Amino acid sequence: MTILGILIPVSLFLGGIGLAAFFWSLKNRQYEDPQGDASRILTKDWDDRPKP
Amino acid sequence: MTALPRLETTPSACPACAVVPSAQRLAAMSVAAGGRIMLSLPGVHCAACISTVEGGLASLPGVRSARVNLTLRRVSVDAEPAVLTETLILALNLLGYEAHELDAGLLSATETDRQGRDLLMRLGVAGFSMMNVMLLSVAVWSGAEDATRDMFHWISAAIAIPTVIFAGQPFFRSAWTALKAGRLGMDVPISLAIILASSISLYETTKGGHHAYFDAAVMLTFFLLAGRYLDHRTRAVARSAAEELAALEVPRAIVLRDGTEQVLPVSGVSVGDLVLVRPGGRMPVDGIVTEGSSEVDRSLLTGESLPVYAGPGTVISAGEVNLTGLLTLRVSAAGKDSSLHRMADLVAVAESAKTRYTSLADRAARLYSPGVHLLSFGAFAAWMWITGGDIRFAINISAAVLIITCPCALGLAVPAVVTAASGKLFRKGLLIKHGTALERLAEVDTVVFDKTGTLTLGMPEPTNLQDHPVEVRAVAVALARASSHPLAMALAAAGGGAAGVSGIVEVPGYGIEGQWRGRRVRLGRAGWTGAEPLDVTATYLSLGAASHAFTFADRLRPGAEAAVQALAAQGKKVLLISGDAEGAVRDLAQRLGITGWTAGALPAEKAAAVAQLSAQGHRVLMVGDGLNDTAALAAAHVSISPASALDAARVASDIVLLGQDMAPIGDATRIAAQATRRIKENFAISILYNVVAVPVALVGLATPLAAALAMSLSSITVSLNALRLK
Numbered sequence: 001m002t003i004l005g006i007l008i009p010v011s012l013f014l015g016g017i018g019l020a021a022f023f024w025s026l027k028n029r030q031y032e033d034p035q036g037d038a039s040r041i042l043t044k045d046w047d048d049r050p051k052p
Numbered sequence: 053m054t055a056l057p058r059l060e061t062t063p064s065a066c067p068a069c070a071v072v073p074s075a076q077r078l079a080a081m082s083v084a085a086g087g088r089i090m091l092s093l094p095g096v097h098c099a100a101c102i103s104t105v106e107g108g109l110a111s112l113p114g115v116r117s118a119r120v121n122l123t124l125r126r127v128s129v130d131a132e133p134a135v136l137t138e139t140l141i142l143a144l145n146l147l148g149y150e151a152h153e154l155d156a157g158l159l160s161a162t163e164t165d166r167q168g169r170d171l172l173m174r175l176g177v178a179g180f181s182m183m184n185v186m187l188l189s190v191a192v193w194s195g196a197e198d199a200t201r202d203m204f205h206w207i208s209a210a211i212a213i214p215t216v217i218f219a220g221q222p223f224f225r226s227a228w229t230a231l232k233a234g235r236l237g238m239d240v241p242i243s244l245a246i247i248l249a250s251s252i253s254l255y256e257t258t259k260g261g262h263h264a265y266f267d268a269a270v271m272l273t274f275f276l277l278a279g280r281y282l283d284h285r286t287r288a289v290a291r292s293a294a295e296e297l298a299a300l301e302v303p304r305a306i307v308l309r310d311g312t313e314q315v316l317p318v319s320g321v322s323v324g325d326l327v328l329v330r331p332g333g334r335m336p337v338d339g340i341v342t343e344g345s346s347e348v349d350r351s352l353l354t355g356e357s358l359p360v361y362a363g364p365g366t367v368i369s370a371g372e373v374n375l376t377g378l379l380t381l382r383v384s385a386a387g388k389d390s391s392l393h394r395m396a397d398l399v400a401v402a403e404s405a406k407t408r409y410t411s412l413a414d415r416a417a418r419l420y421s422p423g424v425h426l427l428s429f430g431a432f433a434a435w436m437w438i439t440g441g442d443i444r445f446a447i448n449i450s451a452a453v454l455i456i457t458c459p460c461a462l463g464l465a466v467p468a469v470v471t472a473a474s475g476k477l478f479r480k481g482l483l484i485k486h487g488t489a490l491e492r493l494a495e496v497d498t499v500v501f502d503k504t505g506t507l508t509l510g511m512p513e514p515t516n517l518q519d520h521p522v523e524v525r526a527v528a529v530a531l532a533r534a535s536s537h538p539l540a541m542a543l544a545a546a547g548g549g550a551a552g553v554s555g556i557v558e559v560p561g562y563g564i565e566g567q568w569r570g571r572r573v574r575l576g577r578a579g580w581t582g583a584e585p586l587d588v589t590a591t592y593l594s595l596g597a598a599s600h601a602f603t604f605a606d607r608l609r610p611g612a613e614a615a616v617q618a619l620a621a622q623g624k625k626v627l628l629i630s631g632d633a634e635g636a637v638r639d640l641a642q643r644l645g646i647t648g649w650t651a652g653a654l655p656a657e658k659a660a661a662v663a664q665l666s667a668q669g670h671r672v673l674m675v676g677d678g679l680n681d682t683a684a685l686a687a688a689h690v691s692i693s694p695a696s697a698l699d700a701a702r703v704a705s706d707i708v709l710l711g712q713d714m715a716p717i718g719d720a721t722r723i724a725a726q727a728t729r730r731i732k733e734n735f736a737i738s739i740l741y742n743v744v745a746v747p748v749a750l751v752g753l754a755t756p757l758a759a760a761l762a763m764s765l766s767s768i769t770v771s772l773n774a775l776r777l778k
Contacts, residue, residue, distance in 0.1 A: 015180055026169055
């Protein structure tokens with residue numbers, strides 16, 4: 001059972017990373033236009049060179 | 053704004069150098085703030101549209117960047133201050149997209165935006181801790197014992213209690229306001245359940261008990277927050293787009309004072325002033341014509357599609373459009389006293405008379421809330437008596453009852469359906485402005501249409517061109533090309549080749565005159581050209597002794613026929629009430645197959661007709677756009693107006709039609725009826741779950757596992773049922 005002493009903190013830490021990533025995405029306003037972002041990935045405008 | 057302090061603290065070799073870029077940057081920032089233009093684009097729907105719109109706008113001179121938001125169907129353009137919104141709208145029209153201006157100042161009011169992100173953050177926290185607590189709970193359910201169970205309970209408590217305190221705040225706050233006002237809303241039992249579940253679990257954990265409801269408390273918070281977030285998003289989308297469909301015109305007037313022309317805001321005009329109105333301009337005030345002659349378009353006020361002659365002595369109301377000649381008015385009423393504002397008063401009266409509609413969710417909550425409390429306290433009292441005063445056991449039972457009956461499904465049932473339905477309608481170009489509009493729309497059995505600007509576009513189309521000889525047509529076209537009168541422009545656009553007519557002059561208010569093969573030819577009003585007036589919209593051409601009548605019909609709005617047919621097919625009574633002349637209304641009614649029509653109705657008569665229908669027990673849907681419809685829109689059970697409508701009409705209506713096409717109205721009533729049915733089904737599902745689970749909880753057999761199962765199953769069935777909407 002001593003393995004729990006390692007596994008539980010590890011799983012909580014990994015979950016915490018996920019939560020931090022969620023906060024970061026929220027702060028970066030990534031939920032403003034979910035439909036648009038889903039479509040934008042399909043455009044071919046900047047396939048050859050990066051957007052200036 | 054943040055640029056300045058940062059520059060000051062940056063160590064720099066040359067302090068003076070830093071000042072220059074900072075000033076430049078500040079200047080650039082102030083321009084950027086002033087040059088942001090928001091446009092509503094009801095037609096964008098795909099990845100290719102994004103590229104077309106953004107590329108097309110960016111290629112215009114003066115546009116720095118453009119970004120499409122596909123979810124909200126709008127584009128935000130960063131442009132030099134010199135760029136006019138009209139230019140952008142025209143460019144978008146050429147690309148094939150309808151565009152309307154939005155007021156960027158109002159849109160940047162980020163209060164709703166902030167609230168939405170706040171809710172989303174709480175939802176994320178609740179989701180995170182629900183997953184972790186659930187994993188620990190699974191271990192407990194599968195048989196962890198003694199020290200291991202206690203440790204798992206303690207870890208769960210460490211995750212769940214802070215989460216509940218943080219994520220449950222929206223419920224606690226609204227429950228507190230409800231209690232202070234002496235009401236039992238939906239949020240009081242929710243908060244009670246969350247708090248009771250957490251505290252009883254904490255107590256059990258300290259005593260090393262078997263059952264802890266941490267997972268239930270967190271899950272409850274998560275599911276209810278999900279419902280709350282959906283609800284918030286639907287309302288935020290509707291509110292931001294509907295309220296800010298900006299009025300395009302700023303009311304200004306050209307006032308003649310001491311022989312000079314001054315442009316003043318309407319509030320600065322006083323009775324007795326002389327006001328100049330140019331052709332194409334809208335009348336800013338009520339008044340009497342003192343000089344000049346012209347024709348005025350009254351369609352927005354009265355629904356008349358035929359322009360009316362105006363000369364010295366004619367009484368003019370604010371809101372009419374001057375068509376052909378320069379007019380000077382002596383102001384008889386301005387601002388608050390003008391007829392435009394009297395109409396607004398009419399709306400206020402109609403709205404206060406409108407019966408307050410209670411939504412299905414409110415009606416359900418009214419029954420549900422007291423019931424849950426009674427049940428829980430009843431269980432507590434009964435078990436106190438049975439066990440002879442075992443408080444710990446009795447509280448456990450009453451907490452279990454509260455958790456099981458808690459309206460997870462109820463809190464999700466309505467928002468999930470409303471979100472699905474309004475998303476579907478938004479994709480079809482309908483914007484639901486009001487929360488209960490969908491439910492009200494589902495009850496409609498009578499539909500009242502306005503004519504001008506609603507079923508028709510207010511753009512005339514010649515109807516009998518082919519009846520005239522080619523020569524006559526050519527002369528008419530030649531004359532029509534010289535005028536900006538709507539009938540003349542329609543004739544010039546549709547008529548084909550022009551004859552060689554010389555010496556063309558426009559006589560404002562009457563028509564156009566010229567010389568053709570040595571004869572005088574005239575195109576214009578019946579009296580002026582010596583023709584017999586017809587009772588439909590027409591202009592008359594006099595060629596020597598003979599006269600020819602060119603008749604016009606208003607162009608139908610695309611989808612108008614489809615909408616009327618769809619509504620009739622659904623068994624709804626369709627009526628046409630217009631302020632226009634009898635002939636035009638009769639023609640349109642026949643074209644669309646509407647049997648019940650009224651012509652020449654005044655604004656108050658329209659509202660009265662709607663009120664009378666309501667009094668007979670009908671649920672009326674009013675579709676209208678003009679100022680004359682505003683009172684009727686407010687008086688109807690539910691109302692729709694097109695985006696091209698006057699802003700007063702849009703404000704008074706519950707649903708705004710974003711595109712030109714009217715066909716979605718037929719779909720809207722169908723989807724609304726379906727959505728209401730789904731809401732009721734969802735209520736039935738939640739009640740069914742409660743009927744099964746509550747007796748189990750009451751007899752004290754509800755384990756945390758049973759509570760978790762009941763809660764998640766009912767929430768998931770309800771959400772899936774909402775998604776079945778077609």
